Amino acid sequence: MIHTRHSKFLTSFLIPAGAILLSGVLGAQVPRTEWGHPDLQGVWNFSSDVPMQRPEEFGYRQFLTSEEIEQIRARRAAADANSDSALAIEGVDESYNDFWIENAGIGELVRTSHIVYPENGQLPSLMTGAIARQGIYGGATTGEKRPVRIAAGGIGTDGPEDRGLSERCIIGFNAGPPFVPSLYNNNVQIFQSKDTVVVMTEMIHDARIVPLYQSADDLPPLSGEVRLWTGDSKGFWEQDTLVVVTRNFNGLSASFGQAGTSAQKVLTERFTRVDDLTVDYEFTVEDPATFTDRFTGIVPMTKVGGQLYEYACHEGNYGMVNILRGARVQERVGSSSS
Helix, strand or coil: CCCCCCCCCCCCCCCCCCCCCCCCCCCCCCCECCCCCECCCEEEECCCCCCCCCCHHHCCCCECCHHHHHHHHHHHHHHHHHCCCCCCCCHHHCCCCHHHCCCCCCCCCCECCCEEECCCCCCCCECCCCCCCCCECCCCCCCCCCCCCCCCCECCCCCHHHECCCCCCCCCCCCCCCCCCCCCCCEEEEEECCCEEEEEECHHHCEEEEEEECCHHHCCCCCCCCCECCCEEEEEEECCEEEEEEECECCCCCCECCECCCCCCEEEEEEEEEECCEEEEEEEEECCCCECCCEEEECCEEECCCCCCCCCCCCCCHHHHHHHHHHHHHHHHHHHHC
């Protein structure tokens, strides 16, 4: 990551020590708008230390036991005491230290993975011919060709076009859609009216404007010739759940993670407010050009007692210049010593 200006909250999170929350009981009283819909407005945090895919040792089990949670906490505390940073890398590829990292989840019940379908918690297999990897974190040259579709990292340092989409301030590395918990700035703000919802991510401060319709059958298609970085989103209420269906991605981003392209992806997101402090966020990716099956993930979001401030990615973005300048210095040093 190379961003040099980070928006941060000036008020404290409503976050106790712990791990990601299993949401409250559906049917509980939740705040509602004047139009009778659940009120989703506000700033929400989707930080998590749960892996996206389930480690094989857990099989089909979705949740950790209390004993396993305590063991994990003890190991992490010991690791923090013995290391200033597990992510420190020197030179052009230098990363952030622990000061910047915000990936502790919230709550006392912990999932073994965010992926809940397929039931083994693993992403489906890739289709034959689908791109499996589209770059690496750091400045190494991979031999892969442009366009670079991954969010963070890249395929080399010959020019800015070799760097990832978040390093070029195009798409935030955790902003999606869908939202994928990452190192920091795992925040989103939702605005709501009777017939429109706006979903604004902290990273790159992208705002998706989602017009609302009566049902899934009423969503008007957009011409296939119109392609967008974050797709074309349309929504509807399914009882007390806001459902957002996104199509028409431009194919210049990965389908998910580093795999495939987004050209044929259809994303369905479900936002369900279950209590004063929690929204269940569920996403399903269907991409027949990349994956052999659809997959579904759940990432609970917790209300934040604060507001978002501008994430000014381009302003003062010296990181891109310095990465390329540093690579040129390394090249000169290497050529003079050979």
